[in-house]
Amino acid sequence: MATHIQHTAHAVEPAALMGLLPARPRLLALGEPTHGEDALLTVRNDLFRRLVEEEGYRTIAIESDCLKAGIVDAYVTTGTGTPGPAPRIDLGLDIDIDLDIDIDIDEVMATGFSHGWGAAAGNRELVEWLRTHNEGRPRAEQVRFAGFDGPLEIHAAESPRQALAALHAYLAAHVDRDLLPCTAKTLEHLLGPDGRWTDPAAMLDPSRSVGRSPEAAELRLLADDLTALLEVQAPHLIAATSPEDVERARLHGRTALGLLRYHHGMADASPARLTRLVGTRDQMMADNLLALAERGPTLVHAHNSHLQRTRSTMTMGGAPLRWWSAGALVSARLGEEYAYVATALGTLPHQGVDAPPPATLEGLLYELPGDRSLVDNRHLAAHLGGALPQPRVSPWFGYAPLDPGQLSDSDALVFVRDVVRGG
Template sequence: MASFLDLLAVSPDLLALGEPTHGESAFLQLRNEAFMSLTEHGYRSIAVESDRAAGLIADAFVQGVADVTLDNALAEGFSHGFGAAPANRDLLLRMREWNAGRPVTERLTFHGFDAPVELESAPSPRRHLNQVCHFLDLDRSAEIDDLIGDEALWNDTAAIWEPGRSVGRSTDAQRLRVLADDLVTELYLRAPWKSAGWQAAFVHATAAVALLRYHAAAAAPLAQEERFARLAAVRDALMAENLLAIRSAEAHRGPTLVFAHNTHLQRQQSMMTLASMQVSWAGAGAIVASLLGDRYAVIAGSLGASPALGIGPPAPATYEGRLQQDTSLPRYLPTSDIAAAEQRTHDYRYFPLDRTIIEHADAILHIPTGVDAAVLAERIVALPDVEQVVASEENGSPEAAWGDRFFFVGPDRRQPFATIVEHDVPGFDEAAQLDRPGVFRLNLDLGRAEFERRFGFPPKAFEEHRHEFDFARLDTLVPHPGYAQHGFAGIVMPGPQLLPEIDGLLAIAHGRAVDRRERAARRATQPEPEA
């Protein structure tokens, strides 16, 4: 990470790390590693592309609030479905563990910085207005309910395409905007007497204002292309406002890492094709960069292949193709090292690198490939004499194991040296939570000596240490929850940065299997003792 920071001309207050697509876990896993490393350089906060008000719940878990569980934090503390990402689970847990025993001033904080909207829909501000009224001990719920009316009218996705159907410029919506603005004023008036919980109430108040602004933009009678550009711009303006507010709150505690899609973080104009329309707008990064100058830095994300998203390897002549010619590992590199190349074909899954992105970024993070079960299987079967068996109905495997992979040296099927599993085994192996979408675990036969070297205790002592491990954590070698006593260990969803370590572990497990085969062969050739 020190070399990563060395790529930046100055030390920023807001360091933005972008991803070129959503859904490739490798970016989130590397984000987690980056943030935890940045804590050694004074960073104490992270802001991610998720609803800011929802993020209050996730941060409550991070701060150790007893009545906020991890399940609550993931289900309610993220928007856009991002709580389902296994790497976000890891992020919250690692932050909470880091905070344990530290003073409040040194704790890590979690923020969302998005508005509570999607491009094509937005709820009413009812929940947020009621939260503020509750904090201020005001009973205005009947008035709020009367002005909002039917929630379905606010959530109507057709209203985004047909401004006449939007409630955003109705008389009641205008009155709600005045009400929300009055509540913001009231918060400031009462701040001297109600400082506890004030920040959270203010976040809800600004969320209500944001929703009303977005609905007003949706009701504007503009041509479609201009209309969607306006909606995208309003959302990013709200993001920028949140980022600046977060930065103001965190300024005395250290820099902030920001993580989101490249289009929200880049300095230049953002562009997107939507329903055959080319939409262009100033993203949050462009806004913040214009106001903070060199106190804002951005690292744009680049991706080679993603099995999870169905994105194949890039053509060699493209920017991405050239970036992965030298190495198969993720790397940060200065933009000055990237020569001109062809632009990769754009599709809805991936926003490719181009010259403009590179010229306006401070550095690039390139990930040659995401890692899924098939990618790991290819590495394993490339080892000498390895045979793979995939559990299926045809070979008599139990249904719960169908799709799991078992790797052997030669035809002997008594003991695999490695397995890749994608299912929990109820009552036996559930700790890794493998039934989460896209989650898998690589299991390896390390043997007693290597197991003890890695974990500090022999396999037979595992049960005494079981409580020390989070078996669902990604990128972490842990004892196998079911077969540790036999010298097995596992890694859930190892990211591409771990491939060299994976290769080393595979060499150990494969070597043990080869030794077993050779010993068996020697025994088979020894003459039987005479009677």
Template sequence: MTFDIGAFLDAYAMKPGLLALGEPTHGEPAFPQLRNDLFEALVERGFRSIALESDRVAGLTADTYVRGADVSLDGAFSHGLGELPSTRDLMVFMRDYNAAHPGDRLTFYGFDGPYEMTTAPSPRPYLKYAHDFLKHGQARWAQIDTLLGPDDRWADTAALMDYRRSIGRTPQADRLREIADEMMASLAEAGDTAERHRARINLATAIDLLRYHALAAEPLPQAARTSRLLAERDATMARNLMAIRRRESDRGPTLLFAHNRHIQRNPSKWTLAGMDLEWPSAGAAVSEHLADRYVVILGSLGASPTLDIPPAPPNTIEDQLPYGLSSATNAPTATPRPATPGYFPLDAETLNHADAVLHINTGLTPATVATLIRSHPDVDELIASIDNGAPEGAWGDRFFYVGPDRRQPFATIVEHDVPGFDEDSLLDRPGVFRLNVELGRTEFERRFGFPPKEFDKHRAEYDFARADRLMPHPGYALYGWASIVSPGPQLLDEIDALVTHARARAAERHARSLRRPPAPPRD
């Protein structure tokens, strides 16, 4: 991790109830990887839950999984989170921790609704879940079903852009809101059980959806209407976060991870398609309730090769921020970065309302790691392809050598599995790659505590698909090789040290080969 979270938290007289870590854009792998590292460190300091920008109802399935149940994670996340390797790593950590600490378990939460700016589904499944729990009878459901009508009318994406297409303010929708409120009153009398809790979350989601659709039906100018929809989504987030804190208050603090625009204390702003949008963030509402027990760490990014975000221009805030964690009060008073598609630059107002900034200079890709390796003296890179006679299974793999003979690489970068041989790292996942480095016996044992020849005895100790961790190579550990799946920028110094060591060994091998007498000519 790039900072000492303990020292940061110790500066507060009272432990935060909700620690918010933001990211300035979705899709840069470094931020969720750092989130995982941070959460593991926070668990050691008493944190017992994490809340992600994902559908709250879907999150119930993810929490069931981390509690040890044999359930599929398909559909357990929204907004694309389920496809991220970092999400898988988080689930594995929480499930393993809970198995080892059955009386002190970690809890996973989603705190978002099942909608975005351009999509909002029918409330049907959420109403049905609550109805079935309350056992209100078939006649009552028939009434609700009739009022709902076809689901595709609710899910019509055009309705969120054109109020005339929305059915959110029809008499049927109004009656559904009344029924949902009546059901919530009934749930309040149903006792406090796990199933009641699940039913309340489903019903609250239905009510949120009905409210969202009603706002979509308001005959307002597009900018005002869009701002109100954005505000409603953040208001839903805030309500969910406060419900999470009420539930977790006796167990420990919660780590919140979301886009900066949702966690910041000041109003959010966005210029989109010629519209100047502004709305109160979820963080603003939560801050009113939690005051000093709500702590905000904004995410900042210099460059992202993954997202094609170039380095920050000179003399901008992101250009002058130091790498790692720093106090927001010490942030540079520089020019805001020009807007980049998909990236929300930091500005003075947002920084003034934050507690700290976590800045990452650049995300890492195979190409950026290769550039680092090539920066070492006398390093030659070979990218396997049909042109250099490499087998098809190796195409795209990168091999790094010292010396022109290319007899033995000291490091490689691979982006795919080898069926039947090297599949433990799950490299066929989108965006995943692995750096492999030859350490030799002595350094291997120093790093891992056992010699390469004993690897098979320790194999079960490693999750070879875990990102951002140095571990023995799943296929070549017996020969002194180590590997890192999708390393993050916090490992740059470690990578440089590993490459320095491996390259020095390769250089010595090459020097020895030059000192050998030439082989005698054959007759």
């Protein structure tokens, strides 16, 4: 069996990868089976640099806050902390960064990422490379950075204030004020203090959430009216501002509506509550990815569970959850223009994940030479036939082995033999 596997393995490089795909994708998704490992981020960075140089890729999107990512994108394209000539409020972030003032990379890493991703050496290396690559290049040739996750953490969700205020301010500056469904003062009154929205207790106690209050219900209607106004005024807005400004305003609109849906779900006391929450998060991810696909070829990086085409599963609060991931939702829309490459690993010694048993999929792949390999997993699945390898069981909750029965779910497979801390 090892011989067959070697015949399906290639170097992890764009030419070999494109040869395994049915069509040139607009979104090329690279998954990872665990978070926080710089060795996996190095694989991503190396592949992305070559995709830029050899395949014309111009955007990378990672599993991070879509609004905070604007800080990173502005830094790597202009060297400042705010995107383009828009007023500070259009960034939609409550962070004290002055317009057109250069900021250093430490501040970018501290404020431009969520989930602690700014502390990862691999992400810092990516930002440094993007800044160096873009310097002196015309805007059309620059490489962009994006986050596609919502402003959500595992313990809470952000207030919709930042997104709603940014969208309202943009529209108020460029359309007839009589067309606006409300004033900024009305929004502030309905929103109230941010602590009402970000209370961590609401994650476990639906009664602590404001997501189904009369104010939240009115805000959902106003957010819908504001996003509708943005679309009906799009020809004027593109001419009066720029396509990028409209793109940013649409991001604020999507984020405001997504957050209000998420908070509505947090106030749900039914047994379907957690399933609705994880599904809403991935829907927000999918909407952001579909918008990024309009830019052109984009590399997407996130956990395998967010990018796979099959239903995602997990246990939360003692309950089994099943929902359609962002990858499944995007694939349903884009078809062959969405490609998914899963990543598997052999060992993760600092987390107690030792050499995989030979009868598992990772055990078979562990016989491959070299540190990393690109595997034609559809070919591999054909060779395996009905004799699927045994599922691997991880001794550590933070690593999710691949399901051997879902090899055909992805278009290819990257295998990293040993994930060593600091490697």
